[in-house]
Amino acid sequence: MRPNLDEVADDMIAEIQGRVREYDRPGDYSGTLRLAVERVLHHFVERVADAGYESAEITDFFRAIGRGEAGEGRSLDAMQSAMRVGAMVAWRRIADGAARLDVPPRTLGAVGEALMLVQDELAAAAAEGYAQAKAAVAGEMQRRRKRLLDLLFADPPAAPEAIADLAAAAHWPVPRTVAAVALGRPPAGSNHPAFPPDVLADLTRRTPSLVVPDPDGPGRARLIDRALAGTLAVVGPTVPVAEAARSAQWALKTLALVDRGVIEADGGVVRSVEHMSTLILFQDEDLVSSLAALRLAPLAHLRASQQDRLAETLLAWLQSGRNANEVAMRLHVHPQTVRYRLRQLEELFGDQLLDPDLRFDLEIVLRARALLASGAREHLLDSAREAVGETGEIVSLRR
Template sequence: MPPLRSAWQDVPRTRVRRFAELALDELPLLAEDIFREIRREYPNLAPTPTESGEPMALVGIRRALEHFVQHKAGEHDEAEDHRRVFQEFGRLQVMNGRSLDSLQAMYRMGVRMAWRRLAEIGQKVHIPAPAMYELAESGFEYLDGLVAESMRGYAEAAARQESERLRLQRRLLELLLAEPRPADPVRHAEALAERAARVGWPLPERVAVAVLVRPGREAVAPAVSGDVLLDMECERPRMVVPDPGAAGRPELLRRATAGWSGALGPPVPLAAAAASLRWATVAVRLMERGLLPSGELLHCTEHTEALVLLPPDELIDAVARERLAPLAQCGATHGRRLAETLLAWLETRGGAPEIAARLGVHPQTVRYRLRQIRDLWGDEVDDPDLRFELELVLRAQRLRGDLAAPAT
């Protein structure tokens, strides 16, 4: 199929050159009119001056118009400086905290004003209507190119800004979660306030620190709110949650971390954030050992027994070997049943019927086992310190799964 014939290319060259001459003569004034109208519609737009003192926007508008007219006249201007200007416009939007929406609206306004003036010039030199329609289409295509340049500048600036923000945020987290605690709390607080100010993070009174376990290498980061500090650069991502007791915060965290495993440390004063991180880390280690549930963000405050009893394995095991030594002579199965009965008695201090209901056995079975327990430990079983240690080690064994959980 032969290519479509260009109406603009059919216009005599002398007429095209005359159109370009008239347009180029009027472009400086047209650029000023467009710039003035933009300033009127967007009064809060602060003009950025060039080295010559002219507003950068005015220079960009004028150069873009000149380049477009020269291109359509067949005078190929290789200088593309105006494109860098439009990239800078995109960068400035990022620096001023604005989106590209207003910038694109300005561009469309400029194109409409330019088209009206170019149409008048086209009529004056008798450019046929089909050719002017084609010129209008070219103008909007040209606008798309300028928008693309601004988007490029915007994306580059946004990436640099985000990279810098993440760098500053990591420095804040390093200071916030550093151990041991600083020797000079006052200077530490001042440094913390300075780093927090640089990332726009209001210092809260209390925080909770979470440690996360990646569900996969390409997992999307949790969609936490802007006031939550999130460090995804660690092998186990860390998250600092301000004011964790605020209304609705637990539900928001649950939704944001859906699909992730992890642990949220206890709420602590800001200066003790490292302690919250420490407990969260302990909880994650227990999750990886299968001793705490995984698949969601668990709260350390809901698993205090496990966090207190399970981490000191060597100490608990040493106490267990000493205090549970009498069970060694009973055989594995019977020894475990006696241990479960002993723990139920220590926890309830109740009678045989209550302990039997807890264990799911007959009360007479409980009475028999309690007599055996007293035979094994003698009067020592009445000593408060021994009972405390026995309960500790037996609870730890139950948490590990060595003893059965209560029936009720």
Template structure:
């Protein structure tokens, strides 16, 4: 659908002239069309190459037809209105073609201005030679330039509509690419989606999960090629207020800059991985989101979170039931104690693995006197005996109680 409809030929300036004058002008059409093409090629650099060879001859024919349609209109012939609509449609199609070719409307509007000047010069010469009155020639000039304005408007409408259409199409392709990356589709499929979307494949991608309300501000800090999943993101159905960005990069060392750029956006930044492995980056980011809290917690969070800072917690939370079984196994010697005593010794055991047995540091963490730490460690040695010196057992204790 065009963004503007053509005016009715009846709304254009009226030009009264004899059929003989119109016939004289028609005799000039072929030469005038050729001169229009030559002038445009000379004065509008963007059209120097497109007007060469077969394409140049095609355009010359189109110019001649446009001029013929103008003379039909000027002669007030019955076919004039139909000719005008056909020429308007052709100008609209020309604008769309220019958009597809990547040229701006500035070049085309310049070509129209050059064409109007050359056409007016040649056709008015024929009118003067036929002794057309000055008043009629003035009306003729007005009609020429109104006609060119209409064709310019038609091409501008076509250009704008094509840009809008191609923009919508590309957005659909980019969305399909984002969804394919987040699903973890095969690399060959991802490459096909990227090609259709005209998206330059990066070395690496980083999945960023953040509240919808902060996307616009975040995008202002990121690479323009960043992909945003605007449809439902896989595995994010239970977190409707969050969305995902896929941020491209050329090197792993760009990650620190990415995290800094997202400061105070409440984002969770997944690992930076080869671009076709974006799914893994998303999975880890979502695990940290769920580890830190639900959607409400994420929306309220201000500081950006780097998943690299939470790898230990991710490992320990991978199988909660297994970790609970390990805790039960490690803390079994404390089961026969009173609950309060067992809790104190568990806290002391945690401080022991965290501070590698340094009594002063343990005391500071537990808010007790170092002598109290010494006493409690004596109790633990009675309960665990030689296991406190077994490196493998120390690892199990660390996994069971060392990280909250």
């Protein structure tokens, strides 16, 4: 074999360039092809001479080729095609030589097996280098996209130029509008879903977060719901790109209320814009508690069960336009029961129920009371009880 390697190399290169268009290039590319062919041929001959022969140099060379193909944005298809063509030429020459030399079939089979093994090993080395390069590129791109998400969530907002520069580096077209998404932690043993490529994601944050471009575009809502199916997710309001931090803040506040049971998730995606009144109501809970202490003081001396019944009835009465029959339907109780409770409320609250401003205050604190979980609800009632305890009497709110 050795005396004919240069001739075989010429045949291989000609055949590869004739069959694989990507390798029919002048200049450095042709020189790289010749270098690769000559190295493979010498390696193959050494393997035939010594079945135990190994060379890290040739495998490193093909790993580098794989990395180079990835760096140029090409697939390994052309290289693999070239390897198959080269192996075909090599086997053709081996078969011709074996016939002239009357080589025994067993020997010819062993040489053919060595040829296939070398081809597989070098293809595997190139694939390994290719995967390493792709992983490095993907890792760097993911790091850039995480930095971009951090920049979008910065408070105060980052300069538009800084966002545009990092977005270009992260291959993320800057949209006109975005919505931030706050994700709940997945159950143990489960994973977060895969997201569309235009969605920025950082699942390593204390609250895993996303930025969804153009959330109100055609079909985008369905796409978001499908991508987040089975995941506790809160979508913040749609805002200009420069205000992404505001969308993130509202998504986080909404998620906190979902975690407390104030807002029901119902197994689907929660949208902050559908719960704005609740978010406003819980923007300052100390303030709501203080208002509750003032407005619900007439209930503070009653047993908890009585407080619950009367508070429920009063809220329904305020929400139904002060119609006793509608209150009865809402609460699924007899109208006479409702009238009895309303008389109790009139005795407790007196002229407060005639004042529209005070009725508004009452509806605020009663809505908060109804939304809160039992532990937080007690916080409001405790405030009212403390107000009574400090004065030793029911606070009069009559004008």
